[in-house]
Amino acid sequence: MNILIIAPTEREFRNISAAIDAATSPRHRYIPVCSGIGKAAAAAAVTHAIATSESPIDAVAIVGFAAGSLGYQQGEIVFPSVAQYHDCNVPEGFIPELTNPRALHGGSKGVTVFTGDSFVDAEMVRNIKARFGVEHAIFDMEITAIAIAVKLCYSLPVVAMKMISDVPEAGHTEQSYDEFADSHSDFSAFITALNQMW
Numbered sequence: 001m002n003i004l005i006i007a008p009t010e011r012e013f014r015n016i017s018a019a020i021d022a023a024t025s026p027r028h029r030y031i032p033v034c035s036g037i038g039k040a041a042a043a044a045a046v047t048h049a050i051a052t053s054e055s056p057i058d059a060v061a062i063v064g065f066a067a068g069s070l071g072y073q074q075g076e077i078v079f080p081s082v083a084q085y086h087d088c089n090v091p092e093g094f095i096p097e098l099t100n101p102r103a104l105h106g107g108s109k110g111v112t113v114f115t116g117d118s119f120v121d122a123e124m125v126r127n128i129k130a131r132f133g134v135e136h137a138i139f140d141m142e143i144t145a146i147a148i149a150v151k152l153c154y155s156l157p158v159v160a161m162k163m164i165s166d167v168p169e170a171g172h173t174e175q176s177y178d179e180f181a182d183s184h185s186d187f188s189a190f191i192t193a194l195n196q197m198w
């Protein structure tokens with residue numbers, strides 16, 4: 001399989017590229033792309049990468065860091081099964097193509113990733129959990145946009161794999177995220193998981 005790997009930040013891109021280079025006898029061909037941060041950049045990057053790939057892409061994987069709610073630990077790798085925007089402020093059912101949850105391939109049942117164009121703090125996390133009626137969730141800035149773009153344009157499976165970098169409800173801040181990301185560059189677990197998934 002040819003698997004397009006989307007890494008939002010340059011730091012995440014370096015980490016996953018190093019893991020691909022170090023992999024021994026990988027089962028698939030991995031094509032890493034740095035998408036940039038946020039919904040618009042990620043959706044544009046993934047559609048462009050698939051359209052211009054020299055070989056047909058069979059699946060898309062999104063890797064990197066993400067915030068987690070209480071119950072998650074820094075360094076834990078989470079595989080969400082559902083992606084949904086948390087910053088889409090429209091009446092329920094009014095624009096379903098924006099508000100409906102998106103299924104992700106190979107995720108842990110009941111784990112949602114909420115996407116929005118902002119870093120989440122403790123108050124935001126609590127509000128999102130209350131609004132959507134969930135106890136546990138992770139939070140990023142790209143996954144839902146990528147899932148929508150890939151579904152609309154290509155109908156390929158999308159898998160998301162995120163390493164928990166910070167838990168805002170536990171007092172972590174953007175500085176906590178930065179310190180964790182600087183000290184955790186080993187992304188080999190993502191390649192191992194992808195080798196086992198297909």
